[in-house]
Amino acid sequence: MIERQERNIRRDGALFLLGFAGIILVEVVASSAPVGSEETVVHGLLFGCSTGIMLSGVFRATSKQALYSTLALGVGFALGAVIDLF
Known part of the structure; x- marks a missing residue:
């Protein structure tokens, strides 16, 4: 369960913008490679971390919860990105 903090526009906005900029940067700069390669792992890690930062700003998570998520x-x-099911 997410413990919400009081709304802090600067903190929440900064987290959202940092995550959004990270997603854009990952998609533009880090090109995706074939499934199972090391570049795909890095791409997935950076994309997931950027998404976590962005969502932490949206849901006003505490700093500890933001780090874990x-x-x-x-x-x-x-x-x-590594596991190919089909």
Whole structure:
């Protein structure tokens, strides 16, 4: 369960913009490679971490929760980039 903080426009906005800029940067600069390569793992990790930072700003998560969710999403996207189900 996410413990919400009081609304802090600067903090929440900065987290959202940092995450959004990270997603744009990852998609423009870090090119995606074939499934299973090391570049795909890095791409998935960066994309997941950027998504975690952005969502932490949207849901007003505490700093500890933001750190945990960012790392969890980064690792999850990295593993998802390596595993080819079909």
